[in-house]
Amino acid sequence: MTQDNKARERDRLAALAMEVTARRGVEVTPEILAGESGLSRARIDAIFPESSNLFDAVAERWFAPHIEIMEAVMASDLPANRKLYEFFARRFVHQRAYFRSDPDTFALLCDLGSRRFERVRSYIDLADHYLCELIAQAQDEGYFAKLEIDEALSLINQMVVAYTMPDMLMMLDDRLSEAKLGAIIDTLFAGLSGSDGGARGRSSLHAA
Amino acid sequence: MTQDNKARERDRLAALAMEVTARRGVEVTPEILAGESGLSRARIDAIFPESSNLFDAVAERWFAPHIEIMEAVMASDLPANRKLYEFFARRFVHQRAYFRSDPDTFALLCDLGSRRFERVRSYIDLADHYLCELIAQAQDEGYFAKLEIDEALSLINQMVVAYTMPDMLMMLDDRLSEAKLGAIIDTLFAGLSGSDGGARGRSSLHAA
Numbered sequence: 402m403t404q405d406n407k408a409r410e411r412d413r414l415a416a417l418a419m420e421v422t423a424r425r426g427v428e429v430t431p432e433i434l435a436g437e438s439g440l441s442r443a444r445i446d447a448i449f450p451e452s453s454n455l456f457d458a459v460a461e462r463w464f465a466p467h468i469e470i471m472e473a474v475m476a477s478d479l480p481a482n483r484k485l486y487e488f489f490a491r492r493f494v495h496q497r498a499y500f501r502s503d504p505d506t507f508a509l510l511c512d513l514g515s516r517r518f519e520r521v522r523s524y525i526d527l528a529d530h531y532l533c534e535l536i537a538q539a540q541d542e543g544y545f546a547k548l549e550i551d552e553a554l555s556l557i558n559q560m561v562v563a564y565t566m567p568d569m570l571m572m573l574d575d576r577l578s579e580a581k582l583g584a585i586i587d588t589l590f591a592g593l594s595g596s597d598g599g600a601r602g603r604s605s606l607h608a609a
Numbered sequence: 610m611t612q613d614n615k616a617r618e619r620d621r622l623a624a625l626a627m628e629v630t631a632r633r634g635v636e637v638t639p640e641i642l643a644g645e646s647g648l649s650r651a652r653i654d655a656i657f658p659e660s661s662n663l664f665d666a667v668a669e670r671w672f673a674p675h676i677e678i679m680e681a682v683m684a685s686d687l688p689a690n691r692k693l694y695e696f697f698a699r700r701f702v703h704q705r706a707y708f709r710s711d712p713d714t715f716a717l718l719c720d721l722g723s724r725r726f727e728r729v730r731s732y733i734d735l736a737d738h739y740l741c742e743l744i745a746q747a748q749d750e751g752y753f754a755k756l757e758i759d760e761a762l763s764l765i766n767q768m769v770v771a772y773t774m775p776d777m778l779m780m781l782d783d784r785l786s787e788a789k790l791g792a793i794i795d796t797l798f799a800g801l802s803g804s805d806g807g808a809r810g811r812s813s814l815h816a817a
Contacts, residue, residue, distance in 0.1 A: 479810070486808040555784060556792055563767045568776055576763060583809035584764055584801075590808065592800020593792075600694040600798065601791035602687070 411448055414438060415458035422459075423506040428513055431455065456517055463510065464524045467492050471531050481539035485557075486586045488535060490579055493564045497577075500570055511567040529554060539590070547595030556593060561585060619656055622646060623666035630667075631714040636721055639663065664725055671718065672732045675700050679739050689747035693765075694794045696743060698787055701772045705785075708778055719775040736773075737762060747798070755803030764801060769793060 418429040421437050431449060435442040449455045470491045474484055500507040514521050536553045539545050545553045563569045564582050626637040629645050639657060643650040657663045678699045682692055708715040722729050744761045747753050753761045771777045772790050 482806065482808045483810045486810070490809075556789060556796070559771045559781075559784070559789060560768045560793060560796070562777065563770050566777075566780075569770065569774075572774075573767075576767070579809065581764060581767065583805075584803075585768060586808035587804070587806030588764070588768070588796060588800040588802075590800070590806055591802070591804075592796040592798070594796075594799070595792075596795070596799075597791075598690065598795030598798055600690045600794035601698075601787065602691045602694070 407448065411458050412462065414440075414445070414448060415455070415462050418455060418459055419462060419510075422509060423503055426505060426509065428509070429455070453517070453520060456513065456520055459510075460514070460521050460524070463514075464521075466495055467524065468527065470495065471528065475531055475534065481535060481542050481544065482586060482590045485535050485539070485589070486583055488531070489561050489564050489586070490582055493570075493577070493582065494579070496567065496570060497574070500567075500574070504571070507567070508571060511571070514567075529558075532557065544590050545593050548593070549595075552595065553593065557589060560589065615656065619666050620670065622648075622653070622656060623663070623670045626663060626667055627670060627718075630717060631711055634713060634717065636717070637663070661725070661728060664721065664728060667718075668722070668729055668732070671722075672729075674703055675732070676735065678703065679736065683739055683742065689743060689750050689752065690794060690798045693743050693747070693797070694791055696740070697769050697772050697794070698790055701778075701785070701790065702787070704775065704778060705782070708775075708782070712779070715775070716779060719779070722775075737766075740765065752798050753801050753803075756801070757803075760803065761801065765797060768797065 414434060417438055418434055421429050421433065425433075429437075431445045431452075432442065434440075434455065435445045438445070449458070471488060474487045474491065477484060477487070479487065532554055533550050536545060536550050536557070540548075540550075540553075548556075558565070561582070563573055563577060564585075570577065622642060625646055626642055629637050629641065633641075637645075639653045639660075640650065642648075642663065643653045646653070657666070679696065682695045682699065685692060685695070687695065740762055741758050744753060744758050744765070748756075748758075748761075756764075766773070769790070771781055771785060772793075778785065
């Protein structure tokens with residue numbers, strides 16, 4: 402079997418695993434996958450030798466549309482504020498569509514992801530990598546003054562976390578909207594900098 | 610037994626229930642509480658007639674310091690940006706101290722809280738009520754222009770959710786800090802308004 406065929410079979414089985422997860426509402430084991438695919442258990446084990454390999458193949462399918470979205474946004478000729486909005490909004494809308502079409506499977510897959518967080522870490526790192534590029538472009542355009550890129554990265558990630566973290570989507574769905582995300586990105590471009598605006602202050606509380 | 614004595618016994622048992630939860634790592638049932646307190650099951654049932662009453666008493670103890678913090682901030686003579694920072698920062702620091710001192714019990718109590726969300730709803734509504742007052746003060750001082758109070762409320766809650774939601778604290782603890790929260794509040798005061806800054810745009814993506 403060629404490497405190409407093997408990659409295709411791996412991806413086909415990952416797709417089947419996601420479909421079976423949705424249908425049965427449980428994590429798919431190699432044993433279940435063998436039964437569902439009609440392949441022998443030995444064949445499944447040859448394609449997914451480590452116990453984490455099947456999970457990795459499913460994660461790869463899960464994040465493929467996210468990567469496609471990020472790459473399209475990065476390759477566009479938009480100004481930084483429009484790019485930052487599209488960077489978050491398109492993945493949010495994609496994720497919300499999946500969630501709304503099948504909340505139980507979404508919750509199950511997210512739970513599997515958070516229990517194997519170290520296996521999805523590289524996708525989050527990739528998003529951070531692109532976000533750093535966007536921040537550098539924004540700073541070239543005069544925004545986010547007096548902030549190191551990684552300071553801006555952390556603050557932006559925290560201020561939009563309601564639109565990126567699947568747990569937040571499950572809790573807040575109907576409170577989240579593209580319009581609000583747009584207002585948040587506008588707020589960042591109008592107000593985020595390394596200047597001390599004084600909110601932390603130096604004085605303690607005095608009763609009025 | 611007077612109403613006062615009954616309230617004191619209820620509170621004492623709620624404190625015991627929290628202590629037993631921490632020690633045993635499971636939710637405390639009326640049966641466990643009877644055993645731990647040396648009271649009869651009938652006496653426990655007289656104090657907590659509905660199954661939700663014990664949970665409510667625990668929630669009351671849990672949120673009492675939060676309410677105290679919010680009331681102190683509201684009664685202070687600080688400008689709106691300082692108040693908004695203290696409003697979130699003090700509860701965040703309080704919550705973080707509990708979490709760090711006993712992460713397992715914190716996780717268990719939060720899980721109980723999210724599974725009985727309708728019972729803690731009133732505490733969240735109270736925080737929103739105070740936050741609306743703070744927004745009104747900020748608007749009097751010239752901030753958050755062209756936004757309805759409830760629009761500002763929703764946007765602010767979303768932008769600081771990493772500092773209010775216990776689940777976020779458990780996931781992000783070491784990425785969260787008072788300095789970053791201060792920078793977020795500064796960003797809100799410098800940049801949040803109802804003006805369209807253009808992040809959502811009107812055009813679709815074009816490759817560069």
